[in-house]
Structure formats: C-alpha cells, structure tokens
Amino acid sequence: MGFVRKQPGFEPYLALIVAVGQVVLSQGASWGQRAFKEPLDAMAYVLLFVGPLAILARRKYPVTATIIALLATYAYTWLGYPLGPIYLAPVIMLFSLVTHGLRRIAWVLAAVTLAVSLAYSHAMSRPGATGLFHDLAITAFILLLMVVAELARILRERRVQQQRAVEEETRRQASEERLTMAQELHDVLAHNISLIHVQASTALHLLDDNPEHARTALATIKTASKEVLGEMRSVLNVLREGAPRSPTAGLDRLEELVERAGLDVTLKRVGSRPLPSQVERAAYRIVQESLTNAARYAPGARVTVRLEYGATQLAVRITDSGATTHAVLAEEGGGNGIPGMRERAAALGGTLTAGPSGTGFEVSALLPLPEENS
Template sequence: MRRTSGFDPYFGLIVAVAQVVTSQGAAWGQREFRRPLDALAYALLLVGPVMITVRRRFPIPAAAVALLSTYVYTWLDYPLGPVYMAPVVVLFTLVLERHRLAAWIMAGVTLAVLIAYGHFGSMRHEGLGLFHDMAITAFIMLFMVLAELVRIVRERRAQQQRAAEEETRRQASEERLTMAQELHDVLAHNISLIHVQASTALHLIDDHPEQARTALATIKTASKEVLGEMRSVLNVLRDGAPRTPTAGLDRLDDLVGRSGLPVTLKRVGSRPLPPQVERAAYRIVQESLTNVTRHAPGAQVTVRLEYGHGELVVRVTDTGSATPGALSEDGSGNGIPGMRERASALGGTLVAGPSGTGFQVEARLPLPEESA
C-alpha cells in the first residue's frame, strides 16, 4: 500500500490560483462598495490554499488558520465570494477525516461570524437582516450535511470492500481445506493399496512369482495414479488454473479395477450430477474401498449408486474377512469422519456401521431438481 506524505501541493496551488483570479473579477463587480484588493488582501487569499496543502497532516490547526484568515478578510470589507473556497475544502476534509466534532464547532463559529458581520459589519446598512441570516444558515447546514453524506458513503464502501476481502480470504481458506482433503483421500487410498500389494508381492515372490508380478503391476499403476492425482490437485495453486474436480464418477470403474478387491459395481438410474456431488461420491467410494483394503482384505464388496429424483445414494457394503488386514492398526482414524464431513458439506448424511458379517457405508447426497 502506497503511503502519502500528508502534503497536497497541487490541490493547494489550484485553489490559490482560483481564489486570486476569481477574486479579481469579484473586486471589479463589487468595486462600488468593497475595498480594492491590496497586498494584505492577496496575503489573506493565499493563507487558505497554504493550509489546504498541509490539511491532511495537521487537519484541525490547518482548518482553524484557514477560517481565521477568512474571517479577517471578510471583516476588512474585501470582495466576497471566492475567498470561501478554502474554508469549504478544509471543513469538508475535517468531516471526511473523522474530525466531525471539530468540523461542526468550526462551522458554528463561522456561522456566528458571518451573521455578526451582516448585523455589525459594512453590510448592516443594506437591510438584509433575517434573509441574510437564514441564507447563510441554510448554506452552511446544507454543506455540512452533504459532507456527512459523503463520509457515510465512503465508510460504507470501505466496509463493503473489507467484507469482500474477508469473503475472498474465507473462500481461499475453504479451497485450501478442500485441497488438503483431496490430498488425504488420494494418498490414503493409493498408499494403502501400494502397501498391501507390496506385502503380497513379498509373500509370493519365491513360491508364486507370477502372482507377485501382478501385485507389482498394481503397485506401478497405483503409484502412477497417485502422482497424476497429486498434480491435478496441486495445479489449483497456480494462477489461472481451472477450479475443476480432480475425480468424478466416470473414473469409478478404474478405481474399482485398481483396488485389488472383488468389487461388484451397480448403478440404478442415471442423470447429470453437479461436480461437487460427483467428487464427494467418488471420494466416499474411494475411502470405503481403502478401509476394506486395510481391515478386510479379500472381502466381497458391492458398490451401489442410486440416482434418485432428489438425492444420490452411495452404498458400499463388504462381506467381512476372517483375516485381519495388514494395515488394520494403521491410519489416523479420520476416514469415516472425513466422509461424513464431505456429505454434511453438501447438506447430506452418511451412516457407517456393521452389516451382517461385514461393514456398510451409506451416503445420501441431495441433488437439485431436474429441469423439464
């Protein structure tokens, strides 16, 4: 963020030129009842613009000096009109810089000085009286109300900008959490699969080398897959990268084939799905297969997808295994809570628990109504 010095010489110069030049025209028009401009008048006309130059660094003193010079100029009967440019600017600045109390006090003092000038100065013989007082009061009040309205608009705009920045930070945080969850699911599934297949290969390499070769081929495929998925997830960190899901149900057959488990995949119905629902369903199936690989290797698994009118039902059921999984004691225990969080984030539910001799995970993910 660029910092300013607190000085505004260009604006002060513009006001100085405007006051001096237009005051000369006012002097010609008021030559019959006002004093002509002299050295003192020009000096007083320049005090206000000088104060404008330093008004941001010294807002209250600058406003006080500018107004005082204007009072002196007015009471010395110099031509009126353009001399009030500088007071308008400094009072406006006070309001915008949140020195509202000082601004209203100075505006009140200015009103009192001008009314007193109308009654006791050279204008007392012009018979303006109440009309003059009301006109001056109305002008100053309207000006101060306008300044307050501008201040309110600026503050609301700044508040909206802060809210927008906060929303951007929140969305970025949610994206980071989503990417972290994606990485967890990708790594958990593929590393578990690699671990199980590596254990199988080591066990069979001497007596059944062909079966060990199959396990090693699965490890190769899984390691390639995890690298590809990690690249896909991490690409969202790059500027201009598309924010697309890294996995969808169109890749479910590949996921089942790589799992190394006897899986039956059933689909009931079909309809287009929102990307976030596809991603959540894919990850729920992936995590469920990972849990079977860890805790019940060799179990029969059924993956069923039911495309309903208002929801997608994902059901993963296994028959259980009498042999403890090689990774049954490993892991962080965040698999089911992570799946439940995915479902809850979409407004759905997830239930996981024993089913007969095995285990079942059932997720219900709401879907938007289908267009006619």
C-alpha cells in the first residue's frame, strides 16, 4: 500500500502546529529541567525545526523524512537538551508510517528508537532517573504508540473496504438495471416491429381489393410506431447515467396492448390484488411476447389471455386457436421469445411452459406473489 494523502495542503498546517508546539513547549521544559539539562541554543532550535520540516516531506518521501526526524531527535537528546516536546514530530511520523501501510519499516524504526532511548538513559544516568520502572515506561510508551497506530490502520482499511463494497454493489445494481432495461428494449422492439411488419403485409395485400381494411392496418402501424418510439425513449432514458426512472409497462396497459395486437383477443381477469412492479412487468412482457408470436405464426387466430390473481401466485395463460391464413412472417427466422419468457419467470422464482395445444399454441406462466397484508 502506498503513502496516501489525507487531503491537499494538510501537511503545512500540521508542520506549523508541530513547530510552534515543540519550540514553545521546549522553552517551558528548559525552565523546568534547568538544573540538569543544557539550555536551548541555536543548535537546539535547529534540531527542533527539523522534525516539522520533515513532516512537509512525508507525503513524497515518507521513510526518508521519518529517518531524518528521528536522527534529529536522537541528536537533540544526546546533546543533553530538555526532553519532552521534541518527541512530538517523531510520534506523528511513526504513526503515519503504520497507518499508511509501511508497517515493517515503522516497527524497525520504533525498535531503534527504543534502543537509543534506553542507551541514553543508562549512559547519561543520574540518581533516580534510571531503573526497571524507567525502562518499562519508555517501552510501554513506544509500544502503546505502535498499537494505537495499528488499530487506526485496521479501522482505516475497514472503511476503505466498506466503501469499495458499497461502490461494487452500486455498480452491480446499475449493471443489472441496465441489463433489465436492455431486455425491456428488446421486447419492445420485437413486439412492435413484428406488429408493424404484419400490418404492413396486410395493408399491401388489401390495398387494391379492400382499401378500408388497408387503412385500418396503416392506422395500426402508425399507432405501433408511435408506441415503440415512446417506449424506446423511456428505456434509453433509464440507461443514461443518473436519468430518472420512467414508469414501465404494467398490467393496467393490457387493454391497450390487446387493441393494437391485430388479432381477435379476449382478455379475462379472475380476481384482483396489488402486484409487485417486477411481477407486473414480467406478466406484461409475457403476454406481449405471446401476442407477438401469435401474430407472426398464427394470423387470424382467436387468442385468449387469462390472468388469475391467487393468494400466492399469478397465473398467466395465453392460448390461440391456430392460424387461419398464411403466416407471412413464419419463415423469417426464430428469436429468443420463449427462452426470454422463461428467463423472466425463472428470475422471479416462477415457471413457464409453452407448447402446442389442440390446433393452436399455449403459453402458461406461474409467477409467485408475496402474501397480502391483512
């Protein structure tokens, strides 16, 4: 892990605070330790400013800056100047190394600092200034600093991981939404283009012999083309980043779908209850795809669309009586209509079957529903 900036321009303020703190507090420490420490002189002030200057470079040269700050602290200590505030910069530097991932180097430098401190306390010992308790206090302070830094590093990494997890989940949901919208766009295009093609073929066939019926077919083409443009605009708006979600097709629009199907369709509803939006959308698309297939492969057929609203599932059944005229689009290749309907049902935990039924064809889907609130 690299050395990461906390925020632009933060180091100068921190360095200034540390510099003022070390100089001012060291002057107070000098007065308190005047009996056994050297007074502050020009060299002492130079060494007091080395640590804050090293903080300015920690962003680009973290290890080098930390070593320089520690060396200045060692020199200050061994020259006999007042102890205490001089350790503020090294504490910050070691803490930063750990929290930004340079843990091994930080622990090595902490161990060196402990060794130097213990060596100094014994080499420059005075009565009551050294001993086991003194050594343990120094060791405990350095260990506490490193443990707190490790805890801060762990918390920081957890926050980063949580943020990444949230971002990944957001991207995943966006991808799933776009995939759903792409499927919606496919279904809209497949249905309306097939309807337009059927009606155009009918209009061409009847144009000379039955112009009134041809006019009806052309009117259906106009309505279907307007519908497909509107739905395409709605779906594409959702695919655009940050666009507001437009209402999607639901069962309240089945009558409109039936009217422009170009078939003799009977719509039956058994019962009624509120449905989740995803179930409504799936049921609508299943009916839409079934009517598209009937228009393509069974022109002239009588079609029955039956919806049964149960307590735990929605039953959708579309049956046709079989073609009564030549299927002008039957030879133009198959698509993914039935597999797509099965995928929609399976995505909701439901089932879908499709196959011949008498002289015609039947599509039957069972979509699970949540329990109604009493």
